[in-house]
Amino acid sequence: MEAVLTAAVALLDEAGQSALTFRALAARLGTGVGTIYWYVSSKDELLDRATDHAVGAILTAVEEQPLSDDPIADLREMAITLFDAMMDRPWLAAYFMRNTDVQGHSLRLYEKLGQQTLRLDLTPRQRFHAVSAIVGVVVGTAADLGAELPQEVLSGEMNRVEYLSRYAETWRKLDAAQFPFVHEIADDFAEHDDRDQFLAALELTLAGLRLQAETP
Known part of the structure; x- marks a missing residue:
């Protein structure tokens, strides 16, 4: 199985979900x-087990991180470790926690995140919502950023900055009275780092969690 x-x-890793067929795997082996x-x-089972195999290394990295006196700071480090691993493997976000019956590593990683909330003054429901929000930010953002690149970028017709700048320029031409927010963030959108x-987004989520934990 290994x-x-x-x-x-x-x-x-080489070509995403479409490349993983039983025929291709048999040929590789x-x-x-x-x-x-x-x-x-x-x-489906193969994808779930392959995902869990990859998550095993993430779990090891998270378990090796020393805990501090601040559980929210520890949650931040764990979330960043998971996010960076998903950015290295864009296919991973789609299958993480999809089937915990066979994804034991994924469940243990989820448990590791949850254990940090046990160090906070929260109700069980608040803990559940907190970990769900953190995982949602990590996995949702990674899935969005790992989506297939636009054809213009894939073909080399333009790079990422040029692609984003094209939309930003369109936004600048919109009626500022109708789209004041879009006008204000157009420059930052064109130059933002993913x-x-x-x-x-993670800091906003954790700030809310800290506020909730500190509110009587």
């Missing part, structure tokens, strides 16, 4: 397709 999952992750079915019953945008 060899099968390692090869599956390699195929996903130098075996027959029937052998793959000995380990997994479907492509990771900085994620960190800002």
Whole structure:
């Protein structure tokens, strides 16, 4: 199973979900397709197990991080570790926590995040909502940023900055009375850094959590 999952992750890393077929995996392993079915019953199971295999390394990195006196700061470090790993593997966000019956590493990582909220004065529902919000920011942002690039960028017709600047220029030409917000953020949109945008969203989420935990 270890060899099968390692090869599956390699195929996903190279070309995404579409590249992971039983035929391609069998060819990578130098075996027959029937052998793959000995380990997994479907492509969905293969994707879930490959995801969990990749999450194993993330879990190890999170478990090795020393805890501080501030659980929210520790949550921040764990969330950033998960996000960076998902940016390295754009396919990962789509399958994370999809099936915890077979994704044991994913469930343990979720538990690790949740345990930090046990160090805060929150109700069980608040803890659940807090971890859901953090995971949502991480996975949602990673999935959005990992989406297939526009054709203009893929073809080399323009780079990312040029692509964003094109839209920003269109926004600047809109009626400022109807679109005051879009006018104000057009320059920042054209030049924004994706990771900085994620960190800002994470900080907003954690600031809300800190406020909730400190409110009697």
